[in-house]
Amino acid sequence: MxxxxxxxxxxxxxxxxxxxxxxxxxxxxxxxxxxxxxxxxxxxxxxxxxxxxxxxxxxxxxxxxxxxxxxxxxxxxxxxxxxxxxxxxxxxxxxxxxxxxxxxxxxxxxxxxxSLGLAYDASTDLGSRLADGVPWYEVAADSAPGEIAISDPDLDPLGYRAVMAFDLAAAEHGLAEFRETMLQRVYQEPAEPQLLAGIESGDRAAAIVYHNMAVEHDLPFIEFPPAYDFGSPTAADQYATVSYTTDDGYTASGRPxxxxxxxxxxxxxxxxxxxxxxxxxxxxxxxxxxxxxxxxxxxxxxxxxxxxxxx
Known part of the structure; x- marks a missing residue:
């Protein structure tokens, strides 16, 4: 544990x-x-x-x-x-x-x-592409290993929602093997409250976070579309099509x-x-x-x- x-x-x-x-x-x-x-x-x-x-x-x-x-x-x-x-x-x-x-x-x-989205450092190459309007999933798929952080999905709903978002984004945008690509690239932060510390210290360019976390840290934030931001009650049925099973055997279905x-x-x-x-x-x-x-x-x-x- x-x-x-x-x-x-x-x-x-x-x-x-x-x-x-x-x-x-x-x-x-x-x-x-x-x-x-x-x-x-x-x-x-x-x-x-x-x-x-x-x-x-x-x-x-x-x-x-x-x-x-x-x-x-x-x-x-x-x-x-x-x-x-x-x-x-x-x-x-x-x-x-x-x-x-x-x-x-x-x-x-x-x-x-x-709601879920991507907070980023606009001074980085990755962040400048996001600020220029390049779709986040294209930028993310091109990211270097460890450049983007997610919370540990075995410890935190924010983490397993990030993994579920990869699945839903793949379906929404027609992305082949997007979940597998991202899980090979992202850094998994075990302490959720420190998820944005890597951006603030210059070690990472972006992180998948909740809206309030980006507000609290005064970071630019790209909110995901309702199809996978986990903030839209009307999309609950779509969220429920994905799930994640933690290392202790708990299976979480997608939900707002x-x-x-x-x-x-x-x-x-x-x-x-x-x-x-x-x-x-x-x-x-x-x-x-x-x-x-x-x-x-x-x-x-x-x-x-x-x-x-x-x-």
């Missing part, structure tokens, strides 16, 4: 070279009764650390202690009892339900959506990006956990400011949320 050590203090992370692995105030998860511990999808690291966390702390006096990994790595940590956070979030709502329902929780709330959250049944501070989840639902502007989308169908409950969660 490959689970990256991806948690550092907020101040240290901001000072590190291009790192976006952000943690809360130094300390263990659930350190004090006035803290709420969070184990979250890595793509939400800056959303929580720069937007939700400070506002939540100001509104409630609860301190946020966050750890951020690929969502499948989050599920593995919870299942193995490596971590017992108050709040768990996932970038794939179905993944959380498949992995944690019946043992850790029996409810969740969906609170935001996202939906973020959800729950409170661990054995949370150390369940009251604080419920307050954080409710705060997410009550403050969609914090999420849209971070580059996420909150459509009219959100928030939405699945299962029966406990008292204190009003959807």
């Amino acid at each position: 490959r689970i990256p050590a991806a948690t550092v203090s907020r101040r240290a992370a901001i000072g590190a070279l291009g790192a976006s692995v952000l943690g809360g105030v130094a300390g263990c998860l659930g350190e004090t009764a006035t803290a709420v511990s969070l184990l979250s999808a890595g793509s939400l690291a800056r959303t929580f650390e720069d937007h939700v966390g400070p506002a939540f702390e100001a509104a409630t006096d609860y301190r946020l202690h966050g750890e951020y990994y690929g969502s499948n790595a989050v599920m593995r940590r919870v299942e193995s009892e490596t971590a017992r956070p108050d709040v768990i979030t996932s970038a794939d709502a179905t993944l959380l339900r498949d992995r944690l329902y019946g043992s850790v929780t029996d409810w969740d709330v969906s609170f935001a959506t996202n 990006v939906i973020y959800n959250a729950t409170v661990h049944a054995d949370a150390r501070n369940p009251t604080a956990g419920r307050r954080l989840v409710q705060f997410l639902l009550d403050n969609p502007d914090l999420l849209t400011d971070a580059g996420l989308s909150v459509g009219s169908s959100l928030p939405r409950a699945h299962g029966s949320p406990p008292e204190g969660i009003i959807v």
